[in-house]
Amino acid sequence: MSEERNKQPRHFSMIRSFHLADWITLANALCGTGALFSVMTYLQRQAPVHLLIACSLIPLALLFDVLDGQVARWRHAQSALGRELDSLADVISFGVAPAAIAYGAGMQGMWDRVVLGYFVACGVSRLARYNVTAEQLKGESGKVKYYEGTPIPTSLLLVFVLAAAAWSGAVGDALWFGYVHIGPWRLHPLVLMFAVSGSLMISRTLRIPKP
Template identity: 65%
Template sequence: MTTLEKRKAFSMIREFHLADWLTLGNAVCGIGALFSIMTFLQTGHVKHVYFACSLLVAALIFDVLDGRVARWRQMTSPMGQELDSLADIISFGVTPAVIGYALGMNGLFDRIVLAYFVACGVSRLARYNVTAQELSEGGDKVKYFEGTPIPTSLLIVGILFWATTTGAVGSTIWFGEFTLAGFRFHPLVLMFALSGSLMISRIRIPKV
C-alpha cells in the first residue's frame, strides 16, 4: 500500500462517527452468526445455532443504538445510511436465510423461497434509502416505513430457535417435507415468503 493510499484509508476511518462504529458492530454480529451456522453444518452441534441466533439479537441492539446515537449527536451522513443498509442485509437478510437452509429448508423450492426473501430485503432497503427524504416530509426523521422493516426477520429467527430447542430440525422439521416435480419442499419455508412479501408491500408502519 502506498503512502497516499494509507492516508486515504486513515482519512476514511477518521470520518466515521460513533453511530457508524455501532453499525459496524451490527455487521460483525451478522458475520459472526454466519460463521456459527456454518460451524453447525460442519459439526452438527446445536449450540452453534444458539450462538448464531444470540448474535442476531446483539445485531438488533446495535441497529437500534446506531440510529438513536446518530439522532442524539445530530451526525448523520449518506455513508452512515449505506453502512446501515449493508449491515442490515447481512444480519437480517442473508443470515436468517442461511439459518433456515442449515436447519433443513434446503430443497430446490426452499432455496428459491429463501433467495426471494433476501431479494425482498435488498429491495426494501434500497427503496427506503431512495425515498427517506420524501417520507420524512421535510423533517429530520422518517415518519413511517413502507413495508415491514427487515429486522422483523428476527421473528423467524425466534421460531427457528424454538424449533431447534425441540429437535425439529433436518428430517424432523415442523410440517414435514413434500416432493414437488421431483424436488423437495418444506412448508415451513413459507414464513420466509410471507416475511419477504410484507417487506416489499406498501403497508405504512409508523416509525417509533
C-alpha cells in the first residue's frame, strides 16, 4: 500500500504542472478533434450540417489559440511545455482538421491526397522550425518579432472557403471547378489552395511581423 501511495503523486504530477493557459491550449486541440469526428460523421451520414459543424469548430480553435497566449503572458506562465502543447494542438486544429474537412468535402482523388498530405507536412515542419528557432529570433525585448512563413492558423481561410462550398451544396461531385485526370489519378483544382498555403508556411523569405 505504501508503495502505491508513493507512486500516485508522480502519476498525476504532469497534470498538476499544467497552467491555466495549458488547459486553454487543450481546448484548442479538442476543437480540432471534434472537427475530425464531425467529418467522419458526415462521411457516414452525408448530412451537410456535420461538415458545417466541422468548419465552425476551427474558428473556435483559433479563439482558444489566441486566448492561451494572452493568458500565459498575463499570468507570466510561459513555458517550454506550453509552447510544445500549443504546437501539437495547432497541428490538429489547423493542419490535420482542415485537410480532413477538404477530404470530406470531396477532394478524395489520389492527387488530392498527395496535396493534402503535403499541406499537413508543411504545417508540421513550420511549427517544428519555429520551436527550434524561436530563441534565435528573439530580439532585445525577449519576444519573437516576426514569423518565417505564414503561421499555420492562416489555414482558417481555407476552411472559410470549404464552409462556403458546403453551405451552397458544392461538395462531392458538385465541388467548385470540378476535377481533372492527370495520368491515372484525379485532381480537384480547388485543392491547389492547400498547396499554396503549405508552400507559404515553409517559406524562409516571407517574414510576417508577430503581434
